[in-house]
Amino acid sequence: MYENMKNEILKKGGKIHLNCKVLGIKTKNKKAYSILTDKGEYQADIIVSSAPFREMVCSLDELDKDITDLASKLKFRNTILVYVEADSETKLFEDNWIYVHSPHVQTGRITNFANWTKDLQCGRKENILALEYWANDDEKLWNLSDEELINIAKKDLIDSALLKPQDIKRSFVLKLHKSYPVYERGYKENLNKIYTALDSFSHLYFIGRNGSFKYNNQDHSILMGLACADKILGKAVNLWHINTDYDYQEDSHIPESAANDKR
Numbered sequence: 001m002y003e004n005m006k007n008e009i010l011k012k013g014g015k016i017h018l019n020c021k022v023l024g025i026k027t028k029n030k031k032a033y034s035i036l037t038d039k040g041e042y043q044a045d046i047i048v049s050s051a052p053f054r055e056m057v058c059s060l061d062e063l064d065k066d067i068t069d070l071a072s073k074l075k076f077r078n079t080i081l082v083y084v085e086a087d088s089e090t091k092l093f094e095d096n097w098i099y100v101h102s103p104h105v106q107t108g109r110i111t112n113f114a115n116w117t118k119d120l121q122c123g124r125k126e127n128i129l130a131l132e133y134w135a136n137d138d139e140k141l142w143n144l145s146d147e148e149l150i151n152i153a154k155k156d157l158i159d160s161a162l163l164k165p166q167d168i169k170r171s172f173v174l175k176l177h178k179s180y181p182v183y184e185r186g187y188k189e190n191l192n193k194i195y196t197a198l199d200s201f202s203h204l205y206f207i208g209r210n211g212s213f214k215y216n217n218q219d220h221s222i223l224m225g226l227a228c229a230d231k232i233l234g235k236a237v238n239l240w241h242i243n244t245d246y247d248y249q250e251d252s253h254i255p256e257s258a259a260n261d262k263r
């Protein structure tokens, strides 16, 4: 899907800059006109940002200080994924993933990709597991080395009696920085003030999970992108209303074109 999107953009004369970190957004008279990156500045007619909300909002010079102060208090939590190749003849568990509540292990969720589809195993008998850990930037867990994290994952698998030491083959660690927006007490009130302030800017849109600070799944993140395109084309869409929580289920409206779009 993403390859097709890329090809479509290139076909229409667009350019894609990979490995390019966006540092901030520039505006004049509250109209967005360029992005600053570690590879230079790029002029733009319209800016749609899915980069972490806090950093992008705080980069706006024309935003009132009380709003940037609120934005700077928004918190994200990180995910650590430890992938483990497990040599097991028996099915480890039935589900795609299991949540782990035992205080005796550190992982919070274990996914077995062999239970999603056999195709993921490429004909091999090993199971690929992913053990998830969550931590803030300043927590010890986040700052451990890959080797230390792999040792914790191995211990968790053995202590939970899922695997024997000899079953564990290769391992790989992936750290996802700022993967979860943190919904803490009072966040919604502050967030609504930020959203209202951002509505005074033109040619600037914030979409996606971290990009708009909404704990959305993939479907809603994609829907936000489609709805944003509708908004740019002049349709009356409130992007801030697209999320998976109660308000969305009960009160909000998905634009018909986005909801029916089967692209």
Ligand SMILES: Cc1cc2nc3c(=O)[nH]c(=O)nc-3n(C[C@H](O)[C@H](O)[C@H](O)COP(=O)(O)OP(=O)(O)OC[C@H]3O[C@@H](n4cnc5c(N)ncnc54)[C@H](O)[C@@H]3O)c2cc1C
Residues within 6 Å of the ligand: 020, 021, 022, 023, 050, 051, 052, 079, 176, 179, 180, 207, 208, 209, 210, 211, 216, 217, 218, 219, 221
């Ligand atoms: C562990 C985990 C499990 C999940 N499981 C599910 C699931 O089972 N089902 C489901 O529907 N959803 C799931 N989600 C949620 C889903 O992944 C998100 O909703 C979706 O990926 C959000 O899409 P996005 O485009 O907004 O953001 P992302 O997919 O996070 O894309 C944002 C991109 O921006 C890049 N970026 C960040 N900062 C900058 C910068 N400064 N400059 C340039 N680029 C930058 C990032 O590298 C990333 O590529 C899961 C999320 C996590 C973390």
